[in-house]
Amino acid sequence: MNCNEAGTLLAAYADGELDRLRAHAIxxxxxxxxxxxxxxxEVLALRxxxxxxxxxxxxxxxxxxxxxxxxxxxxxxxxRRARPVNDRWRWLGGGAxxxxxxxxxxxxxxxxxxxxxxxxDLAVExxxxxxxxxxxxxxxxxxxxxxxxVKPWLSARLDYSPPVQDLASEGFALIGGRLDTLxxxxxxxxxxxxxxxxxxxxxxxxxxxxPTSERRTIRGFHVVQSNGSGxxxxxxxxxxxxxxxxxxxxxxxxxxxx
Amino acid sequence: xxxxxxxxxxxxxxxxxxxxxxxxxxxxxxxxxxxxxDACLRALKYIGSLYxxxxxxxxxxxxxxxxYDWCGRNRPAEIVRDDGTxxxxxxxxxxxxxxxxxxxxxxxxxxxxxVGALPLVFREVLILREIEELSYKEIARIVDIPxxxxxxxxxxxxxxxxxxxxxHAIRG
Numbered sequence: 001m002n003c004n005e006a007g008t009l010l011a012a013y014a015d016g017e018l019d020r021l022r023a024h025a026i027x028x029x030x031x032x033x034x035x036x037x038x039x040x041x042e043v044l045a046l047r048x049x050x051x052x053x054x055x056x057x058x059x060x061x062x063x064x065x066x067x068x069x070x071x072x073x074x075x076x077x078x079x080r081r082a083r084p085v086n087d088r089w090r091w092l093g094g095g096a097x098x099x100x101x102x103x104x105x106x107x108x109x110x111x112x113x114x115x116x117x118x119x120x121d122l123a124v125e126x127x128x129x130x131x132x133x134x135x136x137x138x139x140x141x142x143x144x145x146x147x148x149x150v151k152p153w154l155s156a157r158l159d160y161s162p163p164v165q166d167l168a169s170e171g172f173a174l175i176g177g178r179l180d181t182l183x184x185x186x187x188x189x190x191x192x193x194x195x196x197x198x199x200x201x202x203x204x205x206x207x208x209x210x211p212t213s214e215r216r217t218i219r220g221f222h223v224v225q226s227n228g229s230g231x232x233x234x235x236x237x238x239x240x241x242x243x244x245x246x247x248x249x250x251x252x253x254x255x256x257x258x
Numbered sequence: 259x260x261x262x263x264x265x266x267x268x269x270x271x272x273x274x275x276x277x278x279x280x281x282x283x284x285x286x287x288x289x290x291x292x293x294x295x296d297a298c299l300r301a302l303k304y305i306g307s308l309y310x311x312x313x314x315x316x317x318x319x320x321x322x323x324x325x326y327d328w329c330g331r332n333r334p335a336e337i338v339r340d341d342g343t344x345x346x347x348x349x350x351x352x353x354x355x356x357x358x359x360x361x362x363x364x365x366x367x368x369x370x371x372x373v374g375a376l377p378l379v380f381r382e383v384l385i386l387r388e389i390e391e392l393s394y395k396e397i398a399r400i401v402d403i404p405x406x407x408x409x410x411x412x413x414x415x416x417x418x419x420x421x422x423x424x425x426h427a428i429r430g
């Protein structure tokens with residue numbers, strides 16, 4: 001590869017958009033070419049500064065209130081059901097033959113690949129829980145950045161003691177913990193903050209059938225699973241998949257035995 | 259009811275991303291709020307067309323459309339005075355040393371100003387790539403341009419920042 005070819009691919013390489021073969025070729029070229037290496041470092045330096053210095057504007061309280069008001073107005077316009085279960089029946093009943101056929105088809109498919117589906121279910125459930133917690137603003141039941149506060153709080157409420165560590169020095173600040181139910185079992189949830197992203201980590205005692213490493217994207221959220229320190233770890237966040245994978249492996253592999 | 263449930267599950271978690279994009283496009287908080295509010299109404303209306311479950315890219319596409327529609331009505335020439343109040347809000351409260359903090363804020367402000375001064379077409383791809391960390395493919399879908407155009411606009415945006423008169427020391 002010459003500098004001309006490298007030049008056109010440098011940005012895509014820095015953005016993680018190149019396939020392995022071309023990434024390899026670029027890396028080889030960068031090792032031997034100081035000029036291109038400097039240009040590559042410029043892109044990375046600019047990114048680091050952008051991410052550190054350019055403000056991120058989360059939705060304001062006023063905006064959330066406006067959106068909630070809009071939703072509330074629409075809800076008021078819809079006749080309210082006495083119980084949520086009625087709603088589902090009504091939707092099913094009214095939802096034409098196609099809806100039923102699709103449900104039956106989905107069910108058949110689900111039965112056929114039941115093992116795979118169990119994992120998928122777990123990931124879907126984990127994402128749903130993450131979304132619910134974020135939306136209901138009940139991210140933590142015990143708010144503390146101190147692992148020696150969060151761990152005993154969780155241990156006192158579960159029949160196991162999840163390893164808890166604060167990785168604020170690596171950018172992942174522990175903000176607390178809560179209890180959830182995953183696959184019908186109570187589970188410890190550790191809540192971390194990475195820049196403006198919230199990361200939920202579900203920790204439960206190791207099960208035999210859990211995959212050792214699994215990565216999936218559901219509704220734009222990444223779900224990464226790992227094993228280690230006698231636990232299954234399931235992390236959910238909207239942070240980039242690579243960051244999340246590195247983080248969950250770091251937690252699973254290096255959790256101190258306490 | 260069903261639409262609202264789907265909206266709450268698929269769209270609301272990305273309200274921050276939507277507002278951040280609108281905020282960087284409109285460059286002031288009030289207009290950004292109007293844009294996102296409009297986008298939410300559209301999202302509710304069309305939630306049935308969200309098949310693949312990628313709520314973030316889908317919602318950002320709508321936010322972007324809502325912004326361009328709003329912009330066409332209110333600032334056809336995209337004449338915006340950026341008074342820098344935006345940057346004021348981002349003051350780093352964690353900084354301990356006031357002198358250091360002042361220096362850092364001055365720097366941050368320069369870089370944020372430089373981003374704000376980028377032409378719209380370059381600003382949007384830069385924010386989506388570097389701040390929202392989206393892939394070329396997702397950006398291509400949101401902005402509705404080919405991936406090659408994403409790459410060339412991104413390169414142009416980075417070049418403009420590196421040679422921006424707002425700051426001289428961006429080279430690492």
